[in-house]
Amino acid sequence: MHGWTGNILNVDLTSGRIWRSKIPEHFLHEYLGGRGLGVRLMRGAYRLDPFDPEMPLIFAVGPLCGTPAPTAARLAVVSRSPLTGTIYDCSAGGRFAWRLKAAGVDVLRIIGRSAAPVVLSIKGENAELLPAAELWGKRVKETVALLAEHGSVAAIGPAGENGVLYANIMMGEGNSVGRGGLGAVMGAKGLKAVTVNGDAKLVIADPDRFDHARADVMRLFRASPVIFGELGIAEFGTPALVDLMRQRRMAPTENFRKTVFAASENYSGPAIKRDFQAKKDGCYGCPIQCKKSTPKGEHLPEYETVSHFGGLNGIADLSAIVKANTLCNELGMDTITVAATISAWGEAHGRFPVAEELSGLLEDAAFRRGDGEALALGSRRLAEELGRPELSMSVKSLELPAYDPRGAYGMALAYCTSNRGGCHLRAYPISHEILRKPVPTDRFSFSGKARIIKIAEDTNAAVDSLVACKFSFFGATLEEYAELLSATTGVEYTPQSLKEIGDRICLTERFYNCANGFTISDDLLPERFFSEAGSSGEGIEVPAIDRSRFDEELQKYYRIRGLTSQGTFEDSHWLERQP
Amino acid sequence: MIDQIAKYKAKLLADRSAQPERIAFSAKDDVVISDGEHSLAVLAESILARLNCLALVVAAPSLPFADYLVARAPLADTAIIPRDTETRTFLHDIPFIRASELGEGDPAERIATILGSRKGVIVEGVGIIANGALTVEQAFINWSSVFHSTFVKYLEDLLTAGFLLPGEAEAFREFRTNWLKPLTAEGLTFRDGPLTDHATILDEMARVGRYTVERGLVDSFFGNISCRNNDMIYISQTASSLDELAGCIDPVPFGNSSTTGITASSELAAHRRVYETGDALTILHGHPKFGVVMSMVCEEQHCAVTDCWRDCDKVRIMGGTPVVAGEIGAGGLAKRVPPVIGGPGRALVYGHGVFTIGRRDFAEAFRALVEVENWCRNEYFRRLDARL
Ligand code: SF4
Ligand SMILES: [Zn+2]
Numbered sequence: 001m002h003g004w005t006g007n008i009l010n011v012d013l014t015s016g017r018i019w020r021s022k023i024p025e026h027f028l029h030e031y032l033g034g035r036g037l038g039v040r041l042m043r044g045a046y047r048l049d050p051f052d053p054e055m056p057l058i059f060a061v062g063p064l065c066g067t068p069a070p071t072a073a074r075l076a077v078v079s080r081s082p083l084t085g086t087i088y089d090c091s092a093g094g095r096f097a098w099r100l101k102a103a104g105v106d107v108l109r110i111i112g113r114s115a116a117p118v119v120l121s122i123k124g125e126n127a128e129l130l131p132a133a134e135l136w137g138k139r140v141k142e143t144v145a146l147l148a149e150h151g152s153v154a155a156i157g158p159a160g161e162n163g164v165l166y167a168n169i170m171m172g173e174g175n176s177v178g179r180g181g182l183g184a185v186m187g188a189k190g191l192k193a194v195t196v197n198g199d200a201k202l203v204i205a206d207p208d209r210f211d212h213a214r215a216d217v218m219r220l221f222r223a224s225p226v227i228f229g230e231l232g233i234a235e236f237g238t239p240a241l242v243d244l245m246r247q248r249r250m251a252p253t254e255n256f257r258k259t260v261f262a263a264s265e266n267y268s269g270p271a272i273k274r275d276f277q278a279k280k281d282g283c284y285g286c287p288i289q290c291k292k293s294t295p296k297g298e299h300l301p302e303y304e305t306v307s308h309f310g311g312l313n314g315i316a317d318l319s320a321i322v323k324a325n326t327l328c329n330e331l332g333m334d335t336i337t338v339a340a341t342i343s344a345w346g347e348a349h350g351r352f353p354v355a356e357e358l359s360g361l362l363e364d365a366a367f368r369r370g371d372g373e374a375l376a377l378g379s380r381r382l383a384e385e386l387g388r389p390e391l392s393m394s395v396k397s398l399e400l401p402a403y404d405p406r407g408a409y410g411m412a413l414a415y416c417t418s419n420r421g422g423c424h425l426r427a428y429p430i431s432h433e434i435l436r437k438p439v440p441t442d443r444f445s446f447s448g449k450a451r452i453i454k455i456a457e458d459t460n461a462a463v464d465s466l467v468a469c470k471f472s473f474f475g476a477t478l479e480e481y482a483e484l485l486s487a488t489t490g491v492e493y494t495p496q497s498l499k500e501i502g503d504r505i506c507l508t509e510r511f512y513n514c515a516n517g518f519t520i521s522d523d524l525l526p527e528r529f530f531s532e533a534g535s536s537g538e539g540i541e542v543p544a545i546d547r548s549r550f551d552e553e554l555q556k557y558y559r560i561r562g563l564t565s566q567g568t569f570e571d572s573h574w575l576e577r578q579p
Numbered sequence: 580m581i582d583q584i585a586k587y588k589a590k591l592l593a594d595r596s597a598q599p600e601r602i603a604f605s606a607k608d609d610v611v612i613s614d615g616e617h618s619l620a621v622l623a624e625s626i627l628a629r630l631n632c633l634a635l636v637v638a639a640p641s642l643p644f645a646d647y648l649v650a651r652a653p654l655a656d657t658a659i660i661p662r663d664t665e666t667r668t669f670l671h672d673i674p675f676i677r678a679s680e681l682g683e684g685d686p687a688e689r690i691a692t693i694l695g696s697r698k699g700v701i702v703e704g705v706g707i708i709a710n711g712a713l714t715v716e717q718a719f720i721n722w723s724s725v726f727h728s729t730f731v732k733y734l735e736d737l738l739t740a741g742f743l744l745p746g747e748a749e750a751f752r753e754f755r756t757n758w759l760k761p762l763t764a765e766g767l768t769f770r771d772g773p774l775t776d777h778a779t780i781l782d783e784m785a786r787v788g789r790y791t792v793e794r795g796l797v798d799s800f801f802g803n804i805s806c807r808n809n810d811m812i813y814i815s816q817t818a819s820s821l822d823e824l825a826g827c828i829d830p831v832p833f834g835n836s837s838t839t840g841i842t843a844s845s846e847l848a849a850h851r852r853v854y855e856t857g858d859a860l861t862i863l864h865g866h867p868k869f870g871v872v873m874s875m876v877c878e879e880q881h882c883a884v885t886d887c888w889r890d891c892d893k894v895r896i897m898g899g900t901p902v903v904a905g906e907i908g909a910g911g912l913a914k915r916v917p918p919v920i921g922g923p924g925r926a927l928v929y930g931h932g933v934f935t936i937g938r939r940d941f942a943e944a945f946r947a948l949v950e951v952e953n954w955c956r957n958e959y960f961r962r963l964d965a966r967l
């Protein structure tokens with residue numbers, strides 16, 4: 001077998017047992033790796049409570065990991081989210097994925113609950129559990145430093161230990177497994193960190209074909225203004241979007257009451273570059289290097305983070321935003337979710353926090369002190385507790401990121417159809433509605449969007465299973481990645497066959513969610529977007545979204561996916577017929 | 580979607596790339612919509628039903644070049660490999676199905692299998708079939724790209740191999756005398772520069788962009804245009820169509836103090852350097868077909884460079900126009916064009932297209948574009964006639 005190792009490393013934290021097993025080859029062929037494979041391996045467990053000891057926490061790499069395929073040294077972490085209750089996956093870069101593959105496994109599957117804190121240490125063929133009582137309570141940076149000799153580290157911080165519902169798993173190099181709270185799942189297992197080192201080399205089935213496909217990808221990266229353009233993400237990082245979202249009048253401001261924040265230029269890409277001497281940084285082996293850090297190596301925030309600590313909370317102070325980002329990384333807590341939760345809290349209290357208050361609120365949330373007890377639960381639960389449920393700007397309890405849905409109707413729909421809740425990265429219509437890749441679509445129109453969203457969800461499910469970075473697809477397409485995959489594995493794939501795999505993954509996720517009670521009522525935007533207009537001006541009208549047009553397009557989406565008008569499955573045995 | 584189909588059908592007719600009676604589109608929302616010549620529409624629908632994509636266009640090109648390329652290809656081949664940048668970057672190569680292979684089985688199945696992994700395919704005797712993953716427009720762009728690439732490749736091949744098939748010479752004569760129209764800037768009006776007013780600049784750029792397509796210099800998606808005004812560059816957006824630029828022009832500050840222009844054309848860097856290093860106030864860039872063909876005619880013997888598009892560091896002169904290498908965007912064209920374009924006001928990029936500048940307004944740039952393409956066209960036929 002080329003590309004895959006075919007192995008699962010299983011760990012039962014309750015009994016301390018560690019063993020390897022084989023993955024049926026057709027799972028690999030039909031679910032690829034990463035998200036798809038992880039979702040497949042959740043089949044027996046998706047009904048469990050996220051904090052049930054038997055709930056698996058799955059780290060899955062992809063068939064391209066370990067090759068020089070651009071942006072493919074990534075993995076997906078899959079489990080059930082304590083924040084949303086949905087099946088949940090998140091993609092992350094860093095050396096960890098690559099080293100895990102080099103330890104000879106495609107999947108690390110962790111179940112059980114350890115009585116005392118432990119670290120799982122994987123060294124090539126060997127894996128062991130080490131006591132970690134003295135690490136418990138430590139922040140991420142210190143934890144990573146103390147474990148550095150063991151290889152790459154994935155660790156939780158205080159937020160994960162304390163069960164913050166949106167706690168992250170942090171990769172030692174600064175990447176995070178974010179948003180859905182898988183850090184809390186890890187914390188509930190008593191697992192402080194996983195370290196991994198390996199040196200097995202991956203053999204590519206057809207190196208010449210691989211090199212050819214890689215050259216094609218690199219040529220497309222160079223031809224993409226979003227990737228390697230003078231104003232693109234390689235140069236300015238994702239905060240390159242700040243100015244664009246301001247100009248398009250879709251920058252969520254003051255808990256989505258407005259869509260323009262006058263002071264957003266304080267934290268634009270050029271401002272960050274100027275004020276923090278931002279230099280290139282990024283995921284291991286990625287030629288784009290879209291992440292930025294200071295000369296001292298402090299990670300600088302992404303677009304969604306600056307915008308949400310910024311405009312969403314009415315904060316214009318860049319250094320406070322950078323500090324908040326660093327603090328979240330240290331505490332192991334998701335920036336988008338916590339910023340949105342603080343914003344809902346702010347609106348409920350009639351006052352958004354000032355810059356100086358951010359640190360205290362973040363600490364309180366991570367340690368669940370005072371107001372932090374409610375903040376730690378995310379905006380949906382917090383808003384309900386405060387008696388103002390309408391103030392949670394979330395879908396399926398996942399807070400909306402920094403793309404106002406009134407400014408892009410595909411995005412509005414995609415937030416709702418996303419299986420993991422209000423997330424911009426599933427169908428990722430920003431790509432065509434705003435960034436004009438691969439072709440532009442009319443952002444103020446629902447026309448055709450149901451089909452477009454469906455196709456994009458399928459495509460991205462395949463991308464998340466390869467596991468490649470979505471930013472690659474501002475330039476390359478599945479055509480080139482199918483070539484890379486075929487060349488690596490020796491198994492023939494085409495964009496069409498990859499999209500079919502993506503379709504199966506999306507439907508499997510939806511099936512799990514439906515089995516857990518999700519229906520059309522969970523595929524809905526907060527009422528605000530249907531009743532309040534955004535901030536019109538400069539020749540751009542930003543009206544409230546037409547609810548009947550939205551509903552019509554959602555029904556089209558269901559029909560295209562073969563679902564009932566309630567967004568559920570006609571056939572309760574659907575899952576059994578999947579490979 | 581009906582309106583989208585009508586729009587892109589009209590474009591295929593306006594640029595005379597497809598036979599008016601042999602065009603069909605199919606697109607799917609929650610239902611399938613098809614339009615155009617009946618048998619082709621049935622075929623389109625049947626192919627689209629097998630694909631996870633939104634739109635498909637089946638149309639017979641108005642010129643037989645694609646079919647000739649297939650007929651001229653060695654029997655074992657299943658794809659042609661044009662050398663222009665469009666193909667090299669976006670299409671990679673163009674798969675084809677021979678008429679003889681269509682006999683048995685459902686042709687839609689075969690075609691769908693190929694289109695499941697590619698943007699377009701040539702089906703001998705039927706035409707060019709292209710898909711759009713997300714929009715009808717994308718299907719049109721892919722169709723146009725295949726048409727462009729086959730046009731360029733066929734003309735290039737003729738220079739080296741001449742006519743090989745019965746009827747080829749006659750068809751080519753027909754193309755040369757009747758299909759091709761004279762290129763001229765006569766009768767067009769340009770605003771006097773320098774252009775300094777925001778609204779005027781946007782309006783003039785949209786108009787000049789439209790001229791380039793209307794006058795048959797470029798197909799609508801293959802080019803970009805910009806105008807400098809003090810510390811601003813106004814430039815057309817990536818994936819915008821030169822004849823529909825209203826609302827698709829980004830003002831980009833010279834010093835990169837804002838990133839709003841992240842959606843600007845991939846050639847922003849080239850435009851900026853040209854403005855920085857000379858006295859240009861306007862730039863036109865397009866992919867006129869004879870310019871593309873002639874840019875690849877290199878007579879260098881024993882050249883060590885294997886990747887001419889990227890690595891050739893010579894400057895050739897063709898009819899007073901310097902020719903340089905360099906790939907799109909961050910691929911080097913932005914380094915190689917600015918040093919050579921200043922004097923002659925024009926430059927050709929290997930396998931790619933033409934850049935021209937205006938030092939006052941768009942009149943000079945437009946005339947230069949016409950001149951370069953006319954020179955390349957004449958030179959092409961001079962060489963072809965000398966060869967045959
Ligand atoms: S583009 Fe950015 S996020 Fe994606 S793999 Fe590269 S560095 Fe990581
Ligand atoms: Zn060009």
Ligand SMILES: [Zn+2]
Nearest residue numbers: 877882887891
């Ligand atoms: Zn050469």
